[in-house]
Amino acid sequence: MHELSIAVAVVEQVEEAVRAQGRGVETLTLRIGELAGVVPEALDFSFGLATEGTALAGTRLLIETVDARGRCDGCGREAPTGMPPVLWCAACGATLTLLGGRELEIVGVTLTDGPRDGKGPDDGPRAAPSGLPVHDEEAGHVPHR
Amino acid sequence: MCRTVDLHQAVLAKNDENALALRGYLGDRGTVAVNLLSSPGSGKTALLEQLLGRAVAGGTPAAAVTADLATENDATRLARSGAPVQQILTDGLCHLEAGMLQRRLEGWLPEGTRLLFVENVGNLVCPASYDLGETLRVALASVTEGEDKPVKYPAAFGLAHLVVITKTDIADAVDFDREAFLRGVQQVNPGVPVLETSARTGQGVDALLAHVLRCAAGDETHVPVLARQHERYLHSHGPGDGNGHGQPRGDGQAQAHGDGPAHSDGDGHVHTAGHPLEREHEHEPGAERSPVRGRTP
């Protein structure tokens, strides 16, 4: 599962984006398409690990999912692609153009009223989630099974 | 009271930036990267040994980077081909990222390398999300893995420019349902070429190398539906490439047959026919789509 890598990337980007605000982050919203190759439950779990000891510790993760839709290049018909996707038109057989469903986006955050509440250490290097190897900037994770 | 901050950032923006930089670096050197994705045990390394050996023998400067969670066994095997080979140990990470590849290439990638094969970590889920600056992404599956592999892993097969079936020498022994496999491939990636290979008998390897070289020369492009919209960088073919938008269906496939092998049951059959609804087109005069084997009228 690469959800931990993704969670770490999210945490790094958001920490950087809100550093100047001097306030804690209450909620963080992600938009994830049906075809993004990410399992929301796994990402939610990974997010808990990835925020440990960071400025985002205690932040609530909100995930908006986006259904995949396509438009037929032949007849113009629009329809959900389903999952696993069928990327040709059921009516005329032409290839679809994907209208959405591969989103993997940080939508935004809400900030707390005051400075962050100290659920995690404010200073010092970020600790690795226990038991997981760390290399370069990425936390390691186990292969998908 | 809370304050809302809109961010609207792509989660993998950093990797995409690295991939874009890497694509530029490779482009400047005239190197085309080929990203190979498959599950463990699909025979990726065996096939790569053959590809490297033939590329070297045919005078095409080729090199390989192979990624594994641990051990350097694959690099040792591949180095016997005579091509320069590097190993990336990911220490447990289940996919390669563009930055990791870039760091490995800097100061090593030999001048004049035309083809750089990147053997990704054996895993069909995670590597699919990471652009490595490649020009050609190849998803492989062996005949022993089951016909439903493409629909089970739609991102891996759906984002590929080429699908390769491996170990076809034992297809009959394991009752490989070729038609079901091809149907699944076309469902998630309409129009993608499919090649059949056996590293043991050598079947299809020359055709595969020829296909890779045509792609490297820009003579052949397939744009996956999944890659059309969101990835700004993924699967672009370098500066000035015009693919990705508004390309009429079939452009790539038509070229696939120009100098391709005969559509016999022999080596290197390029399957590009689609789903059942397309069958009618195969009967049209001048249709350039090759029939899926077993579906030929």
Ligand SMILES: [Zn+2]
């Ligand atoms: Zn249609």
